[in-house]
Amino acid sequence: MTASITRAAVVGGGYMGGGIAATIAGAGIPCTLIDVDLTTARRRTDELIGETANWAADGLLDQAEVDAVATHLSAGTDIEESVAAVDLVIEAVPEVLALKHTTLARISAAATPECLIASNTSTLPIGTLAESVEHPERFLGCHWMNPSRLIPGVEIIPWTGTAEEAVHVASEFHTQVGKRPTTIGDVPGFIANRLQHALFAEALKLVDEGVATPETVDEVSRNSFGYRLAAFGPFEVADMAGLDVYQSCLEVETEHYGDRFASTPLLEDQVSAGSLGLKNGRGITPLASHDPEVVGAIRNRYFRGLTSLLESVEGLEGLRHPRHDR
Secondary structure, three states: OOOOOOOEEEEOOOHHHHHHHHHHHHOOOOEEEEOOOHHHHHHHHHHHHHHHHHHHHOOOOOHHHHHHHHHHEEEOOOHHHHOOOOOEEEEOOOOOHHHHHHHHHHHHHHOOOOOEEEEOOOOOOHHHHHHHOOOHHHEEEEEEOOOOOOOOEEEEEEOOOOOHHHHHHHHHHHHHOOOEEEEOOOOOOOOHHHHHHHHHHHHHHHHHOOOOOHHHHHHHHHHOHHHOOOOOOHHHHHHHHOHHHHHHHHHHHHHHHOHHHOOOHHHHHHHHOOOOEOOOOEOOOHHHHOOHHHHHHHHHHHHHHHHHHHHHOOOOHHHHOOOOOO
8 A cells, every 4th residue: 555645536526526626736746636528627727726826816825825735736547547647536517426426446457456446425434335346445434524625634534454554654645635634434424524514414404393493593603602702612511511501401401302302321420520621630631630710711812813803704694585686
């Protein structure tokens, strides 16, 4: 198996796949973008080069990345010709199981046995997709977030047959191209989508039950707990609030809404052992062991900075109102 990635290819030039390819090229790694045909791939490549220049003009990227994308991003003729000499292929075709199986089979038949192969699937189990891959020990999931050029997180998802070396190489590569890779378990939806879809499911229920409008649910989410999540994950937030407080809240919500709000042994065992979070220095995350005054001061600076940032983004509040010029 390859020890490092010096050339890459992305199969599927849509919004996600194109962004992944441009990010790789922007990091100085030659990347071939493959689509349904060469004409489509060339058109998409030209679009991405133009987009990069426009984003640089808006201050989102620097000129070095513009030059790198123009130099290192190319259009591929087809899968068979374009992946034969690369170290990594990322499949990013639409989320249709049969299409992904067919595409991955073509990729693995054309690539060298040493080539690392990844799927950018959002929800499909990696073990299921691995059934189509020759030498499946070099196969894993690399789930980028939308918009792929700007969001740092990438979920690295090995299935039970993925070699440890493949995980290491994939993680090192994503760090090299400026991402923050996190290795996770292979379950449908993975972590990011399982969490955000659980939130969306509750949002739908609130509207269907007549509790609030979609606009109200969004407003409450943005202006309350949503404020925290860019800096602090749900376990860190719970440690700051108090695990015993969260336990009590879940008890009330379970009584009214059923098992979808039920606690688990993780929380119950922590509270039973007297680990209540930041308030007594023991909790689920390392944050709980820090000085509460230091944590509070950092949190407050973050909140104030986020407020200033949101207020400075021109046009953001205008998105809350319908357009009347259509």
